[in-house]
Amino acid sequence: MRDGVRRGARVLLPCYLAVLLFALLAPSARTPSASVGWLGRALERLGAPEQLLEPSRVEFLANVAILVPAVVLGAVVWAAPSWRDWTAYGFVFSGGVEVVQALLLEERSATYVDVVANTLGALVGGLLVAVVRRRPGAVSH
Template sequence: MSDTIPRKPPPSRVRLTWSVMLLVAYASIVLLATMWPTPIDRGWSGAIDDLLDIAHRNGLPWWFGYRKLEFGANIAMFVPLGFLIGMALPRRAVWATLVIVPAFSIGIEALQGALLAERFASPLDVVANTMGGWIGFAALGVVRGAITSRDERLIARAIWDHEARRRASAEGLRMRAGVR
């Protein structure tokens, strides 16, 4: 057996490829929704009010109205974005997600205020979007932690199995040779 240390396998590009493709697709959807010339809920106020009325009759607190729903929708819209930005970045730079998310949101709000007559920039939207992106980033941390833990267990098991087979093989050779 050689005394050379095995080389580390080259990194897989699967995570990077998929995360960048999904990030571009999802960011495009976010940009389409946020840069649409008119508010995306236009024409839906009656349906939204009906939905909230039903939800209130079924236990949703009465203080939860349209503004809270919109704030929550902004949070929810940015959760996947924070997750995907973090996935697309290398581990050593993943912290940049904490800066990229609010910068992206500020950029959107600035463009809405400057270019779209029927839309308006809202600092509250920046807060909600940032919260959502950071929640997505935190979820990425949980997922990466779970994957790392699983991988460490699989590697430890593979090493243990390899060593057990090696010991069994050596024992078998000794027994065939009549050495105890």
């Protein structure tokens, strides 16, 4: 992979993780809730089916989507981990966040559904990277 892309990912990854941790570990759920509301309105404008616009489904999709960029950037920085590894890292990361929310953040609610959604997002990111790397002519690390 080109050095410029890897350098860019090395800068973007910690920035993205900082924003991610801020959203996931903020004492209040106001910011994440507002983000889910914004995503729901965006999906509605894009013509998403009514069933998808149910707030709990929008929240699930947001929790899936939130880890995909982290995994893609991480895979650019570190080539060795496979999609399986990234999925496991996503599970551990998500479980850790939910434990912190449960034990230290009174206004937040820790749920198993969030762990499932975040882990699915890590899987999606890992598979996306694996597919791109297998394309003919793809540059590997």
